Amino acid sequence: MAQEKSKQVRQITDMEADFAQWFTDVCRKAELIDYSSIKGMFILRPYGYAIWENFQRILDEKFKQTGHENVYLPMLIPESLLQKEKDHVEGFAPECAWVTYGGSEELEERYCIRPTSETLFCEHYAHIIQSHRDLPKLYNQWCSVIRWEKTSRPFLRHREFLWQEGHTMHATAQEAVEETQRMFNIYADFCENYLAMPVVKGRKTDKEKFAGAEATYTVECMMHDKKALQAGTSHYFGDGFAKAFGITFAGKDNQPHHPFQTSWGVSTRLIGGLIMTHGDNNGLVLPPRIAPIQVVVIPVAQHKDGVLEANRAVVDTLRAAGLRVKLDESDNSPGWKFAEYEMKGVPLRLELGPKDMEKNQCVLVRRDNGEKVFVSLDGIEQTVADMLDRVQQGLYDKAKRNLEENTYPCATLEEVREKMAARGGFAKAMWCGELACELRMKEEAGVSSRCIPLEQERLGEVCACCGKPAQHMVYWGVSY
Amino acid sequence: MAQEKSKQVRQITDMEADFAQWFTDVCRKAELIDYSSIKGMFILRPYGYAIWENFQRILDEKFKQTGHENVYLPMLIPESLLQKEKDHVEGFAPECAWVTYGGSEELEERYCIRPTSETLFCEHYAHIIQSHRDLPKLYNQWCSVIRWEKTSRPFLRHREFLWQEGHTMHATAQEAVEETQRMFNIYADFCENYLAMPVVKGRKTDKEKFAGAEATYTVECMMHDKKALQAGTSHYFGDGFAKAFGITFAGKDNQPHHPFQTSWGVSTRLIGGLIMTHGDNNGLVLPPRIAPIQVVVIPVAQHKDGVLEANRAVVDTLRAAGLRVKLDESDNSPGWKFAEYEMKGVPLRLELGPKDMEKNQCVLVRRDNGEKVFVSLDGIEQTVADMLDRVQQGLYDKAKRNLEENTYPCATLEEVREKMAARGGFAKAMWCGELACELRMKEEAGVSSRCIPLEQERLGEVCACCGKPAQHMVYWGVSY
Numbered sequence: 001m002a003q004e005k006s007k008q009v010r011q012i013t014d015m016e017a018d019f020a021q022w023f024t025d026v027c028r029k030a031e032l033i034d035y036s037s038i039k040g041m042f043i044l045r046p047y048g049y050a051i052w053e054n055f056q057r058i059l060d061e062k063f064k065q066t067g068h069e070n071v072y073l074p075m076l077i078p079e080s081l082l083q084k085e086k087d088h089v090e091g092f093a094p095e096c097a098w099v100t101y102g103g104s105e106e107l108e109e110r111y112c113i114r115p116t117s118e119t120l121f122c123e124h125y126a127h128i129i130q131s132h133r134d135l136p137k138l139y140n141q142w143c144s145v146i147r148w149e150k151t152s153r154p155f156l157r158h159r160e161f162l163w164q165e166g167h168t169m170h171a172t173a174q175e176a177v178e179e180t181q182r183m184f185n186i187y188a189d190f191c192e193n194y195l196a197m198p199v200v201k202g203r204k205t206d207k208e209k210f211a212g213a214e215a216t217y218t219v220e221c222m223m224h225d226k227k228a229l230q231a232g233t234s235h236y237f238g239d240g241f242a243k244a245f246g247i248t249f250a251g252k253d254n255q256p257h258h259p260f261q262t263s264w265g266v267s268t269r270l271i272g273g274l275i276m277t278h279g280d281n282n283g284l285v286l287p288p289r290i291a292p293i294q295v296v297v298i299p300v301a302q303h304k305d306g307v308l309e310a311n312r313a314v315v316d317t318l319r320a321a322g323l324r325v326k327l328d329e330s331d332n333s334p335g336w337k338f339a340e341y342e343m344k345g346v347p348l349r350l351e352l353g354p355k356d357m358e359k360n361q362c363v364l365v366r367r368d369n370g371e372k373v374f375v376s377l378d379g380i381e382q383t384v385a386d387m388l389d390r391v392q393q394g395l396y397d398k399a400k401r402n403l404e405e406n407t408y409p410c411a412t413l414e415e416v417r418e419k420m421a422a423r424g425g426f427a428k429a430m431w432c433g434e435l436a437c438e439l440r441m442k443e444e445a446g447v448s449s450r451c452i453p454l455e456q457e458r459l460g461e462v463c464a465c466c467g468k469p470a471q472h473m474v475y476w477g478v479s480y
Numbered sequence: 481m482a483q484e485k486s487k488q489v490r491q492i493t494d495m496e497a498d499f500a501q502w503f504t505d506v507c508r509k510a511e512l513i514d515y516s517s518i519k520g521m522f523i524l525r526p527y528g529y530a531i532w533e534n535f536q537r538i539l540d541e542k543f544k545q546t547g548h549e550n551v552y553l554p555m556l557i558p559e560s561l562l563q564k565e566k567d568h569v570e571g572f573a574p575e576c577a578w579v580t581y582g583g584s585e586e587l588e589e590r591y592c593i594r595p596t597s598e599t600l601f602c603e604h605y606a607h608i609i610q611s612h613r614d615l616p617k618l619y620n621q622w623c624s625v626i627r628w629e630k631t632s633r634p635f636l637r638h639r640e641f642l643w644q645e646g647h648t649m650h651a652t653a654q655e656a657v658e659e660t661q662r663m664f665n666i667y668a669d670f671c672e673n674y675l676a677m678p679v680v681k682g683r684k685t686d687k688e689k690f691a692g693a694e695a696t697y698t699v700e701c702m703m704h705d706k707k708a709l710q711a712g713t714s715h716y717f718g719d720g721f722a723k724a725f726g727i728t729f730a731g732k733d734n735q736p737h738h739p740f741q742t743s744w745g746v747s748t749r750l751i752g753g754l755i756m757t758h759g760d761n762n763g764l765v766l767p768p769r770i771a772p773i774q775v776v777v778i779p780v781a782q783h784k785d786g787v788l789e790a791n792r793a794v795v796d797t798l799r800a801a802g803l804r805v806k807l808d809e810s811d812n813s814p815g816w817k818f819a820e821y822e823m824k825g826v827p828l829r830l831e832l833g834p835k836d837m838e839k840n841q842c843v844l845v846r847r848d849n850g851e852k853v854f855v856s857l858d859g860i861e862q863t864v865a866d867m868l869d870r871v872q873q874g875l876y877d878k879a880k881r882n883l884e885e886n887t888y889p890c891a892t893l894e895e896v897r898e899k900m901a902a903r904g905g906f907a908k909a910m911w912c913g914e915l916a917c918e919l920r921m922k923e924e925a926g927v928s929s930r931c932i933p934l935e936q937e938r939l940g941e942v943c944a945c946c947g948k949p950a951q952h953m954v955y956w957g958v959s960y
Contacts, residue, residue: 034607036554036600037561038591043604046549046619053550069526070533074516074640075555075593075624076577081517094583097556099593101578102628102639111518113555113579113593120516124523127514139526144555144623148582159582160554 012343014281019225020153026275027154030284030344040152040159044268047344050292051271052162056142058194058290059164059266062186068138068166073120075143076111081119085244088118091211095147097159113146118212118237118263121167122245125259129169131250135259136179137169155272156229156480163267169259171249173238176260180236183264184217187232195270196287196395197221197277198403199231200426200475202451207438210263214238220450220475222403223276226424228450228477231273234264272480277399278368284345285368287395288388293326295384296341298334300353311352314362314380321381323388342367347391348384368394407475409457413465416476417445426450426477430470432463440465447476492823494761499705500633506755507634510764510824520632520639524748527824530772531751532642536622538674538770539644539746542666548618548646553600555623556591561599565724568598571691575627577639593626598692598717598743601647602725605739611730612651615739616659620646635752636709636960643747649739651731653718656740660716663744664697667712675750676767676875677701677757678883679711680906680955682931687918690743694718700930700955702883703756706904708930708957711753714744752960757879758848764825765848767875768868773806775864776821778814780833791832794842794860801861803868822847827871828864848874887955889937893945896956897925906930906957910950912943920945927956 012025027033032048044052060070076099083089096112114120125137146160166183170176184201191197199219209216213235221231239258242248248256278285288294295318299311308329315327326346328337334351341349351363362380365372368391375383406425410416416427427447431437441447452472463470492505507513512528524532540550556579563569576592594600605617622644629637646663650656664681671677680700689696693715701711719738722728728736758765768774775798779791788809795807806826808817814831821829831843842860845852848871855863886905890896896907907927911917921927921944932952943950 034604037558037603038554038556041554041556043554044552046551049550049552052552070529071526072524072529072532072624072642074518074521074523075626076518076521076640078517096583097579097591098581099577100580101590103574103576110581111577123517124514144552146555160556162552 012281012283015224015279022279022281023272023276024154026279026283026343032271032284033154038159040149040157042154042158044162047292048271051274051286051290052268054290054292055266055270056164059186059190060142062190063140063164063166066138066182066186068140068168071139071141072143073117073124073141075114077114077117077119079110079112081123082112084119084122085212085241088212088241092116092147095149097146097148114143115145115147116263116265117141117143117145117165118167118241119245121263122241122247122261125169126245126247129247129249129259132171132252135169135171135249136175138166138179139168140164140166153272155268155275158268161268163265165265166263168262169242169247170261171251171257171259173260176238176262177236180215180217180234180262180264183262184219184232184234187219187234187264187266190266191219191221191231191270192396194287194289195274195277196289196392196399197231197273198396198400200403200451200453201455202453202475204233204451205438205449205474207435208449210235212237212240214240218451221273221277222399222406222426222477223273223480224279224402225276226402226406228426228479229269229273229276230450230479231270232264232266235262237261237263278395279345283343285395286345286347288347288392291345291347292324293341293344293346294324294388295326295348295350296337296346297325297327297350297352298337298341299327299329300334300351300356302329304354306357307352307354310357314350314352314377317381318384321385323381323384347388350384366391368398409459410464411460413441413445416441416447416464420445420447420476420478424478426475428457428459428473428475429464430460430462431472431474432466432468433471434463434466434468437463437465441476445476446478448479450475450477450479492761492763495704495759502759502761503752503756504634506759506763506823512751512764513634518639520629520637522634522638524642527772528751531754531766531770532748534770534772535746535750536644539666539670540622542670543620543644543646546618546662546666548620548648551619551621552623553597553604553621555594557594557597557599559590559592561603562592564599564602565692565721568692568721572596572627575629577626577628594623595625595627596743596745597621597623597625597645598647598721599725601743602721602727602741605649606725606727609649609727609729609739612732615649615651615729616655617649618646618659619648620644633752635748635755638748641748643745645745646743648742649722649727650741651729651737651739653740656718656742657716660695660697660714660742660744663742664699664712664714667699667714667744667746670746671699671701671711671750672876674767674769675754675757676769676872676879677711677753678876678880680883680931680933681935682933682955684713684931685918685929685954687915688929690715692717692721694720698931701753701757702879702886702906702957703753703960704759704882705756706882706886708906708959709749709753709756710930710959711750712744712746715742717741717743758875759825763823765875766825766827768827768872771825771827772804773821773824773826774804774868775806775828775830776817776826777805777807777830777832778817778821779807779809780814780831780836782809784834786837787832787834790837794830794832794857797861798864801865803861803864827868830864846871848878889939890944891940893921893925896921896927896944900925900927900956900958904958906955908937908939908953908955909944910940910942911952911954912946912948913951914943914946914948917943917945921956925956926958928959930955930957930959
């Protein structure tokens with residue numbers, strides 16, 4: 001029976017054969033997710049939610065270190081409130097879920113479940129901001145939001161997803177712009193140093209920016225299949241919402257002013273990115289810094305004298321060193337266990353049996369490259385910690401190579417079209433800044449602008465599309 | 481201006497004059513809460529949310545230590561799913577908020593926003609439970625729920641509130657009953673040892689139990705105004721839901737069985753209880769173990785040489801000892817600051833000015849009883865920690881006296897009615913177990929049954945209502 005389940009666990013589609021199916025298989029077989037009875041609404045199972053809890057722990061600490069405070073605002077938005085900012089309501093109203101009845105009574109005004117909370121924060125800020133002494137307000141909210149989309153995929157497109165949304169108000173435009181960049185840099189740091197996902201940092205074009213924002217900064221990542229994933233965004237709003245919502249403060253000059261606003265967020269979508277960056281045909285591969293289990297300890301011949309005790313002693317040592325360790329003492333076979341924790345992407349496996357005990361050693365096996373080494377039990381906590389660091393770095397390096405090897409310059413739309421069809425990835429091309437050319441790129445080359453990178457290169461003088469003078473170098477790609 | 485704001489901060493209604501208004505004033509002036517544009521939906525401001533974060537941190541650790549795992553299930557429940565368990569839908573359907581449109585399309589079936597998630601958990605458990613090896617399942621969820629009630633009050637009755645809901649499945653009834661009691665004891669421990677709220681532990685009568693449950697265990701607290709607050713509940717469901725939802729597992733006997741279920745929860749309502757237990761006419765009073773700020777440090781004559789530096793050094797020392805400390809260096813007057821942090825219920829105030837520095841001392845002022853002492857700066861972290869322990873114990877003792885002094889035996893309905901009208905509190909009276917008598921108590925004495933305490937006393941042989949043989953001693957009271 002263990003054998004049978006072992007085989008069953010292993011049955012996932014090869015990523016080279018069908019990447020989308022591979023992805024769905026991993027989400028299911030690694031027990032990250034389950035389906036619910038409502039299309040597009042997923043269940044985050046304990047292992048999937050534990051990854052999100054690690055995201056929360058790390059990001060929340062960074063937010064608090066930079067002076068942010070958490071709050072909780074209602075999940076419902078009156079339709080009239082959503083309509084106060086024109087661009088914003090146009091962007092979100094088509095995908096709102098609407099509440100029309102409270103108990104048996106029809107509501108006088110319908111309420112949408114928040115797709116995002118700018119309008120609610122603005123209404124609250126209008127209450128509580130009076131003076132320049134009340135600024136800045138640096139609020140963040142952990143919650144779920146609903147966007148009623150037609151299609152859905154685990155993590156990447158949920159009708160309901162978990163996220164954090166920061167909403168801040170500042171006395172000056174400059175402070176707000178700095179905040180936008182600060183948070184955008186926190187996201188980039190989080191992706192690179194915790195998720196081992198190298199990023200391209202840039203600004204969205206007007207077409208791709210957030211509904212109602214003046215500027216949207218984005219952190220773009222490349223997945224294993226060469227498609228792009230937007231990992232996190234940070235928006236600068238100017239004082240547009242503040243005007244629409246009548247938010248003013250008395251400045252040091254005793255005159256009324258409108259404050260300047262930002263918002264920024266990352267969501268469970270990023271877990272999808274994590275899977276598609278590092279996973280392989282044996283399942284999930286998790287970077288140690290974010291893995292719910294960093295080391296799984298598997299006793300070999302555990303019925304023999306002293307084996308369980310020796311394994312428990314190692315587990316205690318590793319835990320005392322602050323590592324997240326699971327000991328699997330179940331009566332499943334070692335082979336079943338190996339497959340199970342490979343599927344779950346546990347970065348390091350430690351095996352310890354009677355023969356190892358004789359030699360005062362154990363076996364360590366890396367999930368990312370299968371490397372197997374025998375190491376002494378003396379100083380095992382340092383050996384393991386060092387190896388986890390190497391796994392973390394190895395995953396980053398591999399993803400960085402994928403990004404670099406699949407990012408290439410193109411001089412013309414035609415070249416973008418051909419290379420994108422042949423190899424995917426990111427095409428770097430000059431752009432005049434006109435919407436018409438951006439739309440043509442989409443129509444004729446099948447790509448969207450991913451971002452205008454902060455690090456610009458002057459690849460040429462003219463737009464790859466229309467031949468008019470170029471303004472920016474843009475990354476183009478196919479996105480999730 | 482500081483003077484003016486100081487007065488404004490102090491302006492709250494006396495609790496003796498109007499307890500309800502005092503409560504609302506504290507919620508507003510301590511900046512725990514703000515109103516939103518939807519009736520009954522409140523905003524948890526940073527200070528209020530920080531209290532909830534402390535609840536979460538402490539409880540989540542206790543849940544994980546007892547083997548529970550967190551998950552996240554959708555916020556929407558199809559009407560057909562809610563209807564699967566008859567008592568449950570009758571209990572909750574009248575106060576559901578209903579989603580009828582997704583974007584511009586009317587839904588084929590309407591969905592309610594979860595008022596509680598038993599039905600969703602059962603649907604999920606039906607997917608993932610096959611064998612006795614899959615049991616127990618010990619899941620918990622942190623989320624918000626909606627109950628569309630007619631009336632509302634800050635913390636006590638929100639149309640949307642934050643809570644945690646545990647939902648567990650077990651192979652045997654005995655295991656499930658043990659789980660119900662384990663979690664109920666965790667709530668009692670949390671109330672008594674962290675919130676300094678003494679509790680009465682008991683079982684709800686059939687009339688008062690949770691919709692669909694076989695038994696509901698409750699932790700009841702007495703507020704400063706002698707009314708009762710249900711602090712947390714833990715429910716035993718038997719296998720009723722499992723049958724309704726077709727959840728079966730193959731037992732060790734290879735036969736199909738229905739698992740046995742529990743659920744348990746505490747919500748932001750308990751913050752209301754915390755306020756009404758410890759607060760006074762100067763505002764909030766928080767027990768140190770749950771206070772977002774345990775010590776506020778206020779420099780005296782802070783413009784003088786070395787004062788800020790000396791204050792910062794003390795803050796560093798206290799923080800290094802693991803205390804939650806705020807240093808208020810703002811240019812508001814000390815008087816303004818004293819009033820501000822009294823209103824916010826910070827357990828301990830530390831003042832340090834030039835004269836203190838000369839004597840290597842500082843001033844400590846307790847929020848709970850106003851006691852003011854001069855203490856040496858040597859070993860200040862231990863002095864402060866000890867004093868915080870005394871504040872914690874002092875608050876508990878005071879609340880315990882309130883509970884004990886206002887709990888009294890009654891022999892007849894008439895006696896309950898008279899004493900309750902005169903002094904409130906908990907009337908202890910014998911009960912035959914019949915619904916009719918419970919209803920009569922409500923109608924004629926204005927009280928509901930709070931619980932059948934686990935610690936029973938035999939006050940007499942007959943029901944205080946009907947004179948027939950008594951089955952239980954019941955606590956009666958007026959509840960929030």
